[in-house]
Amino acid sequence: MTVVAGLMLVVGFGFVLAGVIGILRLPDFYCRLHAMGKCDTLGVALMLGGVAVLEGLSLTSLKLLLVVVFVSLANPTATHALGRAAVRSGLRARTTEDPGA
Amino acid sequence: MASPPPTRSRVLQLVGAVPFSLVLFGFWLLLSPKRDSFHLGLGAATALVVAVLAARLVAQPPALGSTARAQTLRQMPWHRFGRYLPWLATRVVVASLEVAYIVLHPRLPISPRMVRITARYPHTIARLTLANSITLTPGTVTLDVEDDTFVVHALTDEGARATQDGAMADRVALLFHSPDEPTGA
Numbered sequence: 699m700t701v702v703a704g705l706m707l708v709v710g711f712g713f714v715l716a717g718v719i720g721i722l723r724l725p726d727f728y729c730r731l732h733a734m735g736k737c738d739t740l741g742v743a744l745m746l747g748g749v750a751v752l753e754g755l756s757l758t759s760l761k762l763l764l765v766v767v768f769v770s771l772a773n774p775t776a777t778h779a780l781g782r783a784a785v786r787s788g789l790r791a792r793t794t795e796d797p798g799a
Numbered sequence: 800m801a802s803p804p805p806t807r808s809r810v811l812q813l814v815g816a817v818p819f820s821l822v823l824f825g826f827w828l829l830l831s832p833k834r835d836s837f838h839l840g841l842g843a844a845t846a847l848v849v850a851v852l853a854a855r856l857v858a859q860p861p862a863l864g865s866t867a868r869a870q871t872l873r874q875m876p877w878h879r880f881g882r883y884l885p886w887l888a889t890r891v892v893v894a895s896l897e898v899a900y901i902v903l904h905p906r907l908p909i910s911p912r913m914v915r916i917t918a919r920y921p922h923t924i925a926r927l928t929l930a931n932s933i934t935l936t937p938g939t940v941t942l943d944v945e946d947d948t949f950v951v952h953a954l955t956d957e958g959a960r961a962t963q964d965g966a967m968a969d970r971v972a973l974l975f976h977s978p979d980e981p982t983g984a
Contacts, residue, residue, distance in 0.1 A: 712899070713895055713899060716895075716898070716899035716902055716903060717898075717899075719902050719903065720898060720899075720901075720902035723902050723907060724902065724907070724909070725909075725911075726911070728911060728940070728942070728952040729909060729911050729952075729954055731940050731952070732898050732938070732940055732952075732954045733898055733902055735934060735935075735940055736891070736894045736895045736898045736935070737895050737898050737899055739891070739895070739935075740891060740892060740895040741895070757829070757832070760829060761829065761830065764829070774931055774934050774935060777934060777940065778930070778931070778934060778940070778941060778942070781940055781941070781942040781943070781952065782942055782943045784942070785942045785943045785950060786943070791911060791912070791913055791952060792911060793910075793911050793912045793913065
């Protein structure tokens with residue numbers, strides 16, 4: 699169990715790290731949304747899940763799983779809200795056809 | 800001064816709030832470690848008040864764009880999500896792996912672009928589901944939905960193609976399709 703929990707923590711941390719590197723390396727706002735919306739959601743879910751496994755079946759681990767559910771609902775929603783706000787305020791995406799935007 | 804008698808639908812709404820208040824009370828029990836009668840009573844009262852206040856949200860279709868094809872939360876085919884969610888979960892893992900691969904790749908192999916797709920659904924919740932599913936699958940994020948048009952940002956060519964070929968839209972259509980309604984997706 700400890701091994702499973704440790705693995706989940708490390709892999710989850712890896713995804714969060716990848717998300718952060720993505721935010722630093724990707725060229726524009728819309729691309730960065732991808733790094734934020736995906737890697738972070740899975741990473742945080744894995745890390746909290748790992749802590750829950752470490753804790754065993756208890757009220758605490760149930761609460762942790764509730765946080766996982768909440769994060770996996772709230773994170774994509776926040777990503778979408780940011781993206782929609784950007785589109786509506788007229789931010790242009792940098793694309794392969796139009797790299798100067 | 801006597802208040803007017805509640806209409807039949809209003810009563811039904813309040814009866815419909817009971818199961819929801821039980822769910823909320825279960826949530827309270829999960830979060831609150833105190834088991835004395837004061838705190839349990841507080842929880843029960845809170846659950847009931849919230850359920851009654853939220854009854855209209857559960858019983859009425861959400862106002863997403865045009866409400867002509869809207870469906871209430873209670874009428875949704877929830878059981879079909881049993882097959883959809885596991886599939887979606889695997890897509891989320893693949894999506895994260897792909898984004899992680901792209902950002903860790905020394906040459907940053909991206910070709911970002913905007914994609915517009917159209918999908919006609921009988922229900923607003925179906926559109927919501929498609930938009931969120933696109934966001935969670937590899938290389939694409941839904942930015943905006945206006946009636947039947949979805950504005951999608953794709954990080955890669957592959958993502959753009961996968962969005963345009965409509966496989967995801969078909970799956971969501973299946974999820975919400977009922978025999979008496981055309982999906983038209």
